[in-house]
Each structure stands twice: as C-alpha cells, then as structure tokens.
Amino acid sequence: MSFRIKQINEQLRNDLAMLISEVAPFKDGLITITNVKTSPDLKNAKIYISVIPENHTGSALKVLRKNIKLLTSELRQKVHMKYIPRLSFHMDEKIKYMNEIDDVLRKIEKEDGRDNEENPSQDKKNG
Numbered sequence: 001m002s003f004r005i006k007q008i009n010e011q012l013r014n015d016l017a018m019l020i021s022e023v024a025p026f027k028d029g030l031i032t033i034t035n036v037k038t039s040p041d042l043k044n045a046k047i048y049i050s051v052i053p054e055n056h057t058g059s060a061l062k063v064l065r066k067n068i069k070l071l072t073s074e075l076r077q078k079v080h081m082k083y084i085p086r087l088s089f090h091m092d093e094k095i096k097y098m099n100e101i102d103d104v105l106r107k108i109e110k111e112d113g114r115d116n117e118e119n120p121s122q123d124k125k126n127g
Contacts, residue, residue: 009036024067034092045085048092064089
C-alpha cells in the first residue's frame, strides 16, 4: 500500500468519524470506524465499523447506508480530492472474532479457578 493511499485512508477515517456523528447520528449505540481500505485507483473505499452494543450492528449499517449520499456530499466539502471514492460500509469481523476469543479465554480462566479450588494439592505440586 502506497504512502498516499495510507494518508487518504486516515483522512477518510477521521473525517467520516466526525461526519457520522453530525449527519447520521445513531441513537441506539456507538459507531466506531476501525479501518478504511481505499482501492489503488481511489474509486472505492470500504469503511469497516464496530458497533457497541454489538446486537445493533444491523441497524447501524442500515443508518449508514441510508445516509451514504449525504455523507459523500459532506465529505466532498471536507476532503481536497479530485474524486471522492464510492463508500461502502462493512462490519469489522476482527472485533467480533476478538470478542469470541476473549470469551473463550474467560471460560478457560474460570475453569482453571474451579480446578484449583477442587484440587489444591495439585496446584502446590506444580508450583
């Protein structure tokens, strides 16, 4: 990825984060832009989001997609580019995956705690 593309991704991420709260407010939770991937020809940009609470992801995507023309129009005024990329919003699956891993680790931790309570002599032998 070129330096220019990285700059554009960062600029889009920052400007869209501000615009979303102004132009397309989401009252059911918090939308965070986690990543932006602009195509090398600068014609398309995939905007990855996370939503808290997670169960409102569908409605957040719906609000963003409904307001995409307005967001693009506002972005055109903020960003100094010849063309504004065509925006598409997507759920960042990495966040969901990280949460699943975190849940598994917590379960293991709880089970470990129970095992140590049931077999305190085992813990002393290993320590």
